[in-house]
Amino acid sequence: MFLLSKRGLLLLLPVLMLIISCGGDLNDNTVVLAVGGAPSEIDFWEKTASECEEKTGIKLQLIRQPTDTDQRRQNLVTSLRARKSTPDIFLMDVAWIAQFAASEWLEPLEPYMKKHNLPVESFFEPVVRQADTYNDKLIALPVYVDGGLLYYRKDLLQKYGYSGPPATWDELVSCALKITEEERKKNRNFTGFVWQGAQYEGLVCNFLEFASSNNGGIVLSESQPVFDTEQNRKAVKFMRDLIHTHKLSPSNTYTNMKEEEVRLVFQNGNALFERNWPYAWKIHQASDSPVKNKTGVSLLPHFEGGKPAAALGGWHIGLSRFSKNKENAFTCIDYILSSEVQTEFVTSLGWNSGRVDIYDNVEVQKTIPHAEILKNVFRHAVTRPLVPHYSYMSSVLQRYLNAVMAGRMELDKAFTECESELGKIVSQYSNQ
Amino acid sequence: MSKKQRNISSDFLWIAGFLFPGIAFLVIFILIPVFGTLFTSLISDITFMKRQWAGLDNYIRLFNDSAFRQSLGFTILFILVSVPLETVSGMGLALLMHVKSPFRGVIRAIILIPWAIPAAVTGRIWEVIYNVNYGLANYLVSMAGFDPVNWLGTASGAFIAIVLADLWKTMPFVAIILLAGLSSIPETLYQQARIDGASFVKRFFSITLPLLRPVIVVALLFRTIDALRIFDLIYILTSGGPGGSTTSLSLLGYKYFIGGDYGYGSTLSVVIFLCAFLLSLVVIRLGQFSREVS
Structure with missing residues (x-):
């Protein structure tokens, strides 16, 4: 009787709420996909999800994640570590x-791909081999791929008598010095070259490109990283000089230059060169963009004796080992990776497909006039070390590289200490 | 069963019923996680490696970790600089809010706004203020005829920038707590002091400050612990840069959690917990000591 009284009900309320909030996982045929990113991206996924249901009959439900990459990762790590059955698939x-x-x-994907007749050759070979294969097993597939590009002001290069974008870093410096000197008279904020130098993952990507274009990079020899090399020192010194000696890159390069900050400087007409991912193209070409039709795209320059390099970025789709719905989940993956959806990706979002055949599509070539350049970029992509403790290596690299960019640490000291820190991390996280 | 007995058992049911949610909350969301973290800090719990007992290995690792030393140094310095500043300026605001004037309501509302804004938004606001190219700070600097400054570009600049942003955000919090204390001081004490001819300064140091001491201790306690685990503001304003110089302990721990090393991440959390515990003891002790003296 007590529990049925008014006051008793008052007590029951929190208990009921607790029970409701502990609702179980979905157990029907619904496949849950975790995606994140900008609102336009989420909109696209919502459209894709409803079309997927029409075409395959499988309900694809979205988990909306934040835009921030770290938070998306934390979100997934929490679910997977708890062995939750959802999300079934995620980027x-x-x-x-x-x-x-x-x-x-x-979940290894090859058995499912065979069943669904999805050949691995549909995708860029270096991407699949370097980024999606771990211990000889294919465990992910590229949904969109990214590589660093050089954006340049076509109109300004022409105005000062340059026939095309610079091929080497030295050419970039001399060209930018000349043009910025003139342009700064009209626009105090004009700057030569913007790139990602804040203390975050993007800095490591930029470093990899500078270093690899000088035949450097991070080599994992017998699982011990080799970082302190002449090639890398020269590349890092060049990055620092861009800011401090040539003064071609703004002083906030090492404080708040991430993708969007970099894009905005270029977009507002305040930079001659920009290093960014392919997504910037579509925004630079938007109708209200001050640099519309003034922007050119090219491979990043290289050092004398090196070749251009692009850090491989992008988002890959994986199938959770804890999914209770793997067959249906792969059907959804198959649909997302189909030519039609992937073409949509390029034409409506400006993302780049991991599928090779997309770039020969006429619609795609209309949207991205530099489709051929992109194909080239993805065939020459360099990956970050594919080791599970990569994020710790990265945060050490970020710390030391950023300290050098900020002029807080001498090159010598940074390289010696960074290499020993990297060694510590590798021995900490290598299997005993 | 007599009526009295029934009342007792029904009272007991009532009390237990009302206590249960609170106790359950404490146990589920505070006690279990704290001990869970303590336990995790004693194992090598890395998502991509075999889980095994590590004993004090994670704690030993702290001593060889230059990133940890840097973070600890930054966090301690941040507490030592920001908490006293916040308390003193919070006191000023509290006195201002306590003054009886027709604008009291408006003044209180304005002062409280920064506290009502989420820390993440505060971070964004200050990021825009400090921006080299279009920030308000550099606008003022260029109006005064100087070259733009890269506020977040040096370790000391970034430190001061974070302290200022945090000061702006948390002064109102200290002010509210102190205001509550101020309101509880009987007006008659001031009247008597005034009759005795005590000046404003004299009244402040002889009446207000001593009577506010317990409240100040509470404010200090909250602020110290909050400053110790500062995360959101830094995450947005500097992400720990330049060169790792503003990586607070919680930001460092966070980086280990997302990288998959739960053992070491938990160890860092335990360190923060222990620091908070010790600091609280110190602050509470200081409060009691001063009470005995007065």
């Missing part, structure tokens, strides 16, 4: 794939 940044794979959270 991963290339930098996490090794950790997810080594944690045994990802």
